């Protein structure tokens with residue numbers, strides 16, 4: 001299955017932990033295939049903690065005739081292990097990777113032969129030439145561990161110089177941050193497509209928790225409106241759909257090259273947003 005939509009959409013899943021989760025995700029995927037995604041990606045637990053689940057979900061997607069991207073994090077890994085995992089992914093027919101540093105869970109230590117995602121990108125290019133299209137992460141609102149906004153942008157440029165083909169951003173709700181990031185990258189000579197990552201809003205507490213951890217800012221007006229809804233999940237979802245559809249419209253109108261949905265293994269919000277955007281065939 002390949003994309004025919006004029007505006008490219010991709011979708012991210014995480015590997016389920018139970019047989020029920022695997023079955024549920026199969027149903028969700030088939031619902032989301034109505035969007036004719038360019039590709040579906042599957043996250044990869046840092047330290048290789050979800051390798052089996054990631055690879056088997058990627059296999060399932062490929063067997064359904066859809067392009068699959070495997071996320072791949074390098075923190076804590078050795079070159080030998082990464083070499084073996086890349087060979088496995090290539091043999092599976094994977095053509096696209098999301099190359100990441102990752103965050104080691106506390107207690108894992110800091111060992112390993114890769115320090116930054118740029119080391120991984122350079123290693124993939126050196127070992128596998130152009131066998132993979134390489135995506136990297138971008139942070140319009142600055143990565144939480146960055147020394148400064150300038151050094152974070154430079155780190156992004158280094159990943160591109162190392163061989164990244166395109167990027168997917170951390171999610172955000174302020175389109176100015178995205179457009180400024182793209183402009184600043186362009187001024188540094190970085191011109192790869194930077195696709196905004198879109199996080200639908202389904203639950204107020206979950207969103208606050210994730211956003212604290214990954215450094216995504218929830219604008220005050222959104223936070224206060226969400227708090228005002230209390231436990232009224234129907235109102236939270238309705239508000240979230242309006243806010244995120246508006247954001248996607250601004251991004252598309254401003255020249256974003258596509259949308260990457262963090263599905264959280266759910267289909268309803270991404271489908272509804274794309275329906276409103278006229279992206280469902």
Ligand code: FAD
Nearest residue numbers: 043044046071100101102116117137143145146152155170
């Ligand atoms: P890097 O690009 O290496 O940057 C990490 C930090 O180091 C930044 O602060 C950067 O400014 C700094 N830095 C980089 N290079 C240098 C340098 N040379 N000198 C000094 N500082 C430097 N995590 C997972 O575990 N699994 C996933 O599947 C996953 N998928 C993701 C998908 C997307 C689209 C995004 C946006 C994030 C994803 N993450 C995932 C989270 C990601 O692993 C974390 O945000 C992690 O902290 C950084 O990874 P990175 O690849 O962006 O790292």
